[in-house]
Amino acid sequence: MSAESRAAALVDQLDAEYQRSVKSLRGALQAFLVTGAPPDPKLRADWVYPALVVTYAAKGPAPRLSRAFARFNQSGTYATTITRPDLFRGYLIEQLSLLLADFEVDVQITRSDQAIPYPYILDGADLNDATAPASEIAQHFPSTELAMIGDEIADGLWSPERSTVRPLTLFDGPRTDFSLARLAHYTGSPVEGIQSYVLFTNYHRYVDEFVRWGAAQLGESSSPFQSLVCPGGVVITADTPDPVRAAAESPWRRHQMPAYHLIAPGRRGVSLINIGVGPSNAKTITDHLAVLRPEAWLMIGHCGGLRSTQTIGDYVLAHAYLRDDKVLDSVLPPEIPIPSIAEVQVALQRAAERITGESGDELKKRLRTGTIITTDDRNWELHFNQSRAVAIDMESATIAAQGYRFRTPYGTLLCVSDKPLHGEIKLPGQANAFYERAISQHLRIGILAMDLLRDEGARLHSRKLRSFDEPPFR
Numbered sequence: 001m002s003a004e005s006r007a008a009a010l011v012d013q014l015d016a017e018y019q020r021s022v023k024s025l026r027g028a029l030q031a032f033l034v035t036g037a038p039p040d041p042k043l044r045a046d047w048v049y050p051a052l053v054v055t056y057a058a059k060g061p062a063p064r065l066s067r068a069f070a071r072f073n074q075s076g077t078y079a080t081t082i083t084r085p086d087l088f089r090g091y092l093i094e095q096l097s098l099l100l101a102d103f104e105v106d107v108q109i110t111r112s113d114q115a116i117p118y119p120y121i122l123d124g125a126d127l128n129d130a131t132a133p134a135s136e137i138a139q140h141f142p143s144t145e146l147a148m149i150g151d152e153i154a155d156g157l158w159s160p161e162r163s164t165v166r167p168l169t170l171f172d173g174p175r176t177d178f179s180l181a182r183l184a185h186y187t188g189s190p191v192e193g194i195q196s197y198v199l200f201t202n203y204h205r206y207v208d209e210f211v212r213w214g215a216a217q218l219g220e221s222s223s224p225f226q227s228l229v230c231p232g233g234v235v236i237t238a239d240t241p242d243p244v245r246a247a248a249e250s251p252w253r254r255h256q257m258p259a260y261h262l263i264a265p266g267r268r269g270v271s272l273i274n275i276g277v278g279p280s281n282a283k284t285i286t287d288h289l290a291v292l293r294p295e296a297w298l299m300i301g302h303c304g305g306l307r308s309t310q311t312i313g314d315y316v317l318a319h320a321y322l323r324d325d326k327v328l329d330s331v332l333p334p335e336i337p338i339p340s341i342a343e344v345q346v347a348l349q350r351a352a353e354r355i356t357g358e359s360g361d362e363l364k365k366r367l368r369t370g371t372i373i374t375t376d377d378r379n380w381e382l383h384f385n386q387s388r389a390v391a392i393d394m395e396s397a398t399i400a401a402q403g404y405r406f407r408t409p410y411g412t413l414l415c416v417s418d419k420p421l422h423g424e425i426k427l428p429g430q431a432n433a434f435y436e437r438a439i440s441q442h443l444r445i446g447i448l449a450m451d452l453l454r455d456e457g458a459r460l461h462s463r464k465l466r467s468f469d470e471p472p473f474r
Helices: 003-035 041-046 089-102 134-140 173-187 204-218 243-248 279-292 342-356 360-364 396-405 428-454
Strands: 048-056 076-081 105-115 165-167 197-201 227-230 234-236 259-263 270-274 296-305 315-324 367-375 391-393 410-418
Touching: 003 041, 003 048, 003 089, 003 105, 003 134, 076 173, 089 105, 105 173, 173 279, 197 204, 197 279, 197 428, 204 227, 204 234, 204 243, 204 259, 204 270, 204 428, 227 243, 234 243, 279 396, 296 342, 296 396, 296 428, 315 342, 315 396, 342 360, 342 367, 342 410, 342 428, 360 367, 367 396, 391 410, 396 410, 410 428
Parallel strands: 076 165, 197 270, 197 296, 296 410, 315 367, 367 391
Antiparallel strands: 048 076, 048 105, 227 234, 227 259, 259 270, 296 391, 315 410
């Protein structure tokens, strides 16, 4: 049996164990809501996440591998709890098959001692007729314990002194379930629709262009995209009569950071999330999006140009970040450098060349590389001169720092929308002309960059993102 077939069989087993737990928990809860009779306490042993346990005993030197993930640093037993094996099937099979192919390992599926909180296995309809308050339900069924959810592994705070079993992944079952619920809440989209390549923007006009461009792609025979999913689960296909209107009438206004997804097989499409303005939103969405283990995320949005030679509509490709956002200082101190990812930088540069039709000195007139300042102060002052920065915004460095923190390849290509230091501010007429000219081209650069990154495969996941003591799974 091939490594991939063995991995698929293990994921099937994980899914069967998870579904058994969920069926038992859901059935007992529904019975309680109807009859009010407490469940048999013995059933609690069934309401747990399945555990994936991998044991590696090194026999000689470890294989020399070029990839930055699916590898062991030392012998030991590695384990994690798993939720939604159906959602993570491709990711789990990929990681397990690589380990099975390159290392002599023993893999076991067991029942953990981590209970599945009841809110994560229900939809809204399950509680429509419930009369029991949440406090009463929690007396008989496992509920969410936020004190037990954290990012100790991702932040390097996990200590081997706590357990002889080492972490297999960055996120366990409870942390993942918590974020899946938050993603649906913030974006208004089912998590099943979120794709592996994610664009962030800070302006709704990019959404309008994404919908127009994406709807046109659905009618192309060469397009890899199957549908466009909008907030509220609105699905647009090639047969949708007026896709722009359908997207506009979706309930996107109900959600803080509405998301739109161009669906491709294997979640290989592109998602666009309008995170709005500010580092707090940028941190919030990436905290939760990280559990899906995206292949890459990029920031495409507007910025203030800081150089007199820049023109409104020029591009800025970030090769460094000055983090004045402050929202991550407690978990990722600002003195930690956030490196640029070479594969991402090259993809954005090549995409700009192809979409604009310019290269060399001609492209340099419009596209500058340099440091981007991200601040939490909307009325920022003039104290950034020593950074030699070329642009300022309120999201990009936060997005990049979160990519670094959660081992997700990241990058930034911004468009200069004003130059407040040089007396060029966005006036209504000027702004509209800028938007019409620049947004379509900027968005297409971002989408093409994702196409180029998709072709990178495992090379995209730079070793810069991995520490010396990492969980084996990407």
